[in-house]
Amino acid sequence: MTDQDVSSIRRLTSYAHGGGCACKIPPGELERVVEGLLSAGAKNPEGELLVGLETGDDAAVVRLSDDTAVISTADFFTPVVDDPYDWGRIAAANALSDVYAMGGRPITAINLLGWPRDTLPFELASEVLRGARDVAHGAGCHVAGGHSIDDPEPKFGMSVTGLVHPDHILRNSTGRAGLPLTLTKPLGVGVLNNRHKATGEHFPHAVASMTALNDRASAQAVQAGVACATDVTGFGLLGHLHKLARASRVTAILDTAAVPYLDDAHASLRAGYVSGGTRRNLDWVRPHLDTGTASEEELLLLADAQTSGGLLIAGEIPGYPVVGELVPAAGAGTTMVIK
Template identity: 70%
Template sequence: MTGVTAKPRLTQYARGGGCACKIPPGELESVVQGLAGPAHPDVVVGLGTGDDAAVVRIEAGVAVVVTADFFTPVVDDAYDFGRIAAANALSDVYAMGGRPVVAVNLVGWPRDVLPVELLAEVLRGGAEVARAAGCHVAGGHSIDDPEPKYGMAVTGVADPERLMRNDAAQAGMPLSLTKPLGVGVLNNRHKSTGEVFPQAVAAMTTLNAEASRAALAAGVRAATDVTGFGLLGHLFSMARASGVSAVVDAAAVPYLEGAREALRDGFVSGGTRRNLDWVRPHLSATVSEAELLLLADAQTSGGLLVVGEVPGAPVVGEVVAAREHVLTVR
């Protein structure tokens, strides 16, 4: 069921929306190349593989997991925007197999354009999701910004010997996906038309906590979350970091209701097209261009892409030995 939101519409105050606003992956890699610095034995996960968060060992059996994520509005409702942005920021900790402990808010707000009452709703939404995650919110930082932006810097804890990493995928293992795709095209339709898609909001505000715990219990060692670079982009990063290739069974990938219709009607973001362009040189596909665009759809607060099986999550492909094409879609 769809409806029309009341004004002001937050998405109209930003050029893009959500994780589709990320700097393109190829461009970002060229910027951060060479910044890693000398390796330190306590830095368990750093800049080298482009993983979801940094991990630093602080004592035997204990590591801190640190991440930050913020973006422009992906929905018009301020409270939902806060919930989505917080769930997305916390997701990076869950993707590493960690437990979020404390977060601080990151805010950009056009204070002369949008009422501060809306900002209060954004922060209320973020606080509610953090509370559900058992994560303290202890302050933050704000600036006067032409575009509204919100997110969190999150610190968590993990066992450094039981991390889920993007460079630990092994050939012969299945690939599981814990949330359906399609929020990118639905969010783009929402921004363009004002239609509200509760199924997309529900997916984006669902924490990856349970999926992370289930994956750890199953002995999973390799995972990533599917966000702005789409399933194909994040899978390519994981396969490349691990020195393997991957096969995607397109027919097995779940999608939110309305996603295919949004694609058919042309609601594809520039970020999604850039994602597909980035992986295309490393891709062999026997499916349509439309199917590839859905697989490259820029997600916001997406699910975990897990190397292994997770109860209740569909198997969408497999990891295979390295070959000419890093990704095969059939």
């Protein structure tokens, strides 16, 4: 690709209407779409479905034997950064995170690529795939092919298969009152990515957070006997915490003073770099939220649409901040209380 070819290409994020997990279908709309898909199950299936659609967990899990279960998941999104190699790295880390959120380890991944072949050179697509491969290989996960389509908007992600012991599955439905809540990555990548898309400013610390794997935190949780966890991605901390508390039939107390944020997150929010996905997240959970004295700014950051965020674990994991606790259900549909 010549220098002239490069100069004629717009920034990668400019080809997308949204960015990263902020481009997800709003959670309320998504739940209405899938609510009619629950059924009696497959006819003569191989294995027992342990985790399916019922609670909107991070991945599906099928038991194959007393000590082996398969995790299956897929995740893809539009460009979240302009660097194609970094986009691939972020997308891979994000897809692998679903396996870690279930307490498993990834074994194989296949690429999912949508590419505007008449608009963007395939050299950029190769960089995306290279970034994803490097992260997956670093996680000990094979990358074995994939599927691609001609798409007017670039999209990339992975379908990942993992393994977990059936007795060590982390679910979003197994929280119980009295457990602390641990968050393993700071919030704020959503507003920083939105600022990057609007201005071209680079935030290496946000890229570092998004490309960091959740493998260590997941393994620590399993070793500590934790049963309940989820990861924090496009629905924001509030959205994923709401789903966890609702599925577990408890209420979550969230200590805003304990929640960590990336540098520049607050300033970016005050400057107006808030995605539509973040606002939709907050609108969705607001009826279930006792906001206390929290400001609208705090609520928006707590609902910030994350891409490749950390794990939210119902248990205390050394080295990570405790940001709240689970208590008995408060009633009246309240799943979260801000303090």
